Amino acid sequence: MTEQRESPHVVVLGGGLAGVACAHRLGDEGVRVTLVDRNDYHQFQPLLYQVATSQLPAEDIARPHRAIFREHPTVRIHTADVAEIDVENLALTLSDGERITGSHLVIAAGARPEYFGVPGAAEHAFALYSVADAERLRRHLQSTIRSTDPDEGALDVVVVGGGPTGVEIAGALTELMTALVATERLSKPGKITVVDRGDALLGAFSDKSHDYAHERLTRQGADPRLGTGVAAVHADRVEFDDGSTIATQTVIWGGGESAASVVGSATGLTTGRGGRIDVQPDLTVDGHPQVYAIGDVANIPAKDGTILPQLGSVAQQSGTWAADNILREVHGDKAKPFHYKDKGIMAMIGRNAAVAEVGRHRHQMEGPLAFAAWLGVHAMLLSGAHSKTDAFMSWAWDYFDRDHAATVEWSTAPQRIAWGDDSADVPHIIVDRGDSTTSAGSN
Ligand SMILES: Cc1cc2nc3c(=O)[nH]c(=O)nc-3n(C[C@H](O)[C@H](O)[C@H](O)COP(=O)(O)OP(=O)(O)OC[C@H]3O[C@@H](n4cnc5c(N)ncnc54)[C@H](O)[C@@H]3O)c2cc1C
Numbered sequence: 001m002t003e004q005r006e007s008p009h010v011v012v013l014g015g016g017l018a019g020v021a022c023a024h025r026l027g028d029e030g031v032r033v034t035l036v037d038r039n040d041y042h043q044f045q046p047l048l049y050q051v052a053t054s055q056l057p058a059e060d061i062a063r064p065h066r067a068i069f070r071e072h073p074t075v076r077i078h079t080a081d082v083a084e085i086d087v088e089n090l091a092l093t094l095s096d097g098e099r100i101t102g103s104h105l106v107i108a109a110g111a112r113p114e115y116f117g118v119p120g121a122a123e124h125a126f127a128l129y130s131v132a133d134a135e136r137l138r139r140h141l142q143s144t145i146r147s148t149d150p151d152e153g154a155l156d157v158v159v160v161g162g163g164p165t166g167v168e169i170a171g172a173l174t175e176l177m178t179a180l181v182a183t184e185r186l187s188k189p190g191k192i193t194v195v196d197r198g199d200a201l202l203g204a205f206s207d208k209s210h211d212y213a214h215e216r217l218t219r220q221g222a223d224p225r226l227g228t229g230v231a232a233v234h235a236d237r238v239e240f241d242d243g244s245t246i247a248t249q250t251v252i253w254g255g256g257e258s259a260a261s262v263v264g265s266a267t268g269l270t271t272g273r274g275g276r277i278d279v280q281p282d283l284t285v286d287g288h289p290q291v292y293a294i295g296d297v298a299n300i301p302a303k304d305g306t307i308l309p310q311l312g313s314v315a316q317q318s319g320t321w322a323a324d325n326i327l328r329e330v331h332g333d334k335a336k337p338f339h340y341k342d343k344g345i346m347a348m349i350g351r352n353a354a355v356a357e358v359g360r361h362r363h364q365m366e367g368p369l370a371f372a373a374w375l376g377v378h379a380m381l382l383s384g385a386h387s388k389t390d391a392f393m394s395w396a397w398d399y400f401d402r403d404h405a406a407t408v409e410w411s412t413a414p415q416r417i418a419w420g421d422d423s424a425d426v427p428h429i430i431v432d433r434g435d436s437t438t439s440a441g442s443n
Helices: 017-028 045-052 131-147 164-182 207-219 261-265 312-330 367-382 389-401
Strands: 009-013 032-037 041-043 062-064 075-079 082-086 091-094 099-101 104-107 111-113 157-160 192-196 222-226 230-233 237-240 245-247 250-253 257-259 288-293 345-350 353-358 363-366 430-432 437-439
Touching: 009 017, 009 091, 017 032, 017 075, 017 312, 045 131, 045 164, 082 261, 104 312, 131 250, 131 430, 157 164, 164 192, 164 207, 164 222, 164 345, 207 222, 207 345, 207 353, 207 363, 288 312, 312 367, 345 367, 353 367, 363 367, 367 389
Parallel strands: 009 032, 009 104, 032 075, 104 288, 157 192, 157 250, 192 222
Antiparallel strands: 041 062, 082 091, 091 099, 111 257, 230 237, 237 245, 345 353, 353 363, 430 437
C-alpha cells in the first residue's frame, strides 16, 4: 500500500456482527470511526432462542459497544436512532435531528421480520430479532404458564417457518416443556406446531438433513405441519390457507426477513430482493464509491451470480472486507471484490441434536460432530465482541451434553456463560412490553 493521503472518518450505521467487524478492523488501523446504533450493546442473534426459552439470561448474549471498543480509542460510540440515510452527502440524520457526516458511510443496519402482508402477523406474532424480542417472548411464556391451565391448551405454540430459526426455537421450546413437566411445574406439555409452506424442514439443506430435523423434532414432541401457509394471525388463534385453525396465544414468526426499515429513508440506493441494498462485488453502492452496505441489509453477490445468504459469517466477513477496501482506497489502492469463505450451514435442534453441512460439497454431519462444527463457527462469530470465547465453548458443551430436564430454570438461567464480572460489561436492555418499559431481568 502507498502512503495515506487524507485522514478518513468512517460513519458506521449498525453495531451488529457486520458493523462491529468493520469498526474493529478500522480501529485496529487507527482510523476515526463513529459507530451509531439505537442500542448501546451488540446482540448475538444465534442465541436468542436460548434467552426466549429461559436457558440463558439476555445479558449473556449482549455486550456494550463501549466495552467491545475499550482498546480502540479512535472508535466513538453514538447511541441513537437513525432516521435518515443521506447517501449523496455521506451523512446520517438522527431522530433528534443531529447530523453525522463522514468521508465514508457504511450501512450495516441488519434486517427485520417480513410478514408478507399476512393480516394480524405484525400485531400478534412474536418476532425474534433482538434480545428485547427474546426477553418479551420469555416473559409472555412465563406469564402464560403461571396464569393458565395447560389442560386447556393455553401453552400451545405455533412457530411460523421451518428454516433454521423456526427449527431452533421449536427444539428449544420442546425442551422447555419437557423440563417443566419433569419438574412438575406443568402437568402436560404445550403442543409445539411448526408450520411451513414448503415440503421439508430446513429447506435449504439436503434431504438427509430434512429427514434428520423432522425425526428429531417429532421425537422431541413437536408437530411439523408442512405444505401449509398462514392466512391470518389473531390474538387467540392462527388461520391457515387450507381453512383450518389452531387456537393459541403464542405465535412465533420465523417466516422471513427484509432489510431494516431505515433503508426506506434513503434516496439513490438500489434495492432488490427483501428490500435489501444491492451492492457491487466490492460491497460499495452503485455510483457511490464511498458508501458500503454489508451484512443482512445488503444483497451481496456471490461469485456464481447468486446472492449470499443472511448469515453471521457473511455479515462478519463483509464487515472486515469493507474496512479493508476503505483502507485500500485511502492508501490509493483499488478496492477488491468480496471473497466469501463459506463456513457452511447449520442448525441446533436441541441437546445432542444438531445438523451441519460444510465444505465445498456440503458434507452432511449430524449429532456431536455437527455440534462441533456449529461451535467452531459460532465461537468465531462471538470473538468479534468477546475475547473470552473459551467461556462460551465450555458453556455450550455443557448445554449440549447434559440431561436436559434438570437444567432449565424458570426465571434465572442456571448455567451462565462465564464472561466475567466486569460491571462495564452489563448491557442496558430495555424491553417494551406494550404497556410499560422496563429493564431486562427486572422481572
Ligand atoms: C433468531 C436468529 C438466529 C440466527 N442464527 C444464526 C446462526 O445460528 N448462524 C448464523 O450464521 N447466523 C444466524 N443468524 C443470522 C445472523 O445473526 C445475521 O446474519 C447477523 O447477525 C447479521 O448481522 P448484521 O450486522 O448485518 O445485522 P444485525 O446483527 O441485525 O445488526 C444491525 C444493527 O443495526 C442497528 N440498527 C438498525 N436500524 C437502526 C436505526 N435506524 N438506528 C440505529 N441503529 C439501527 C440494530 O440495533 C443492530 O444492532 C440468526 C438470525 C436470527 C434472527
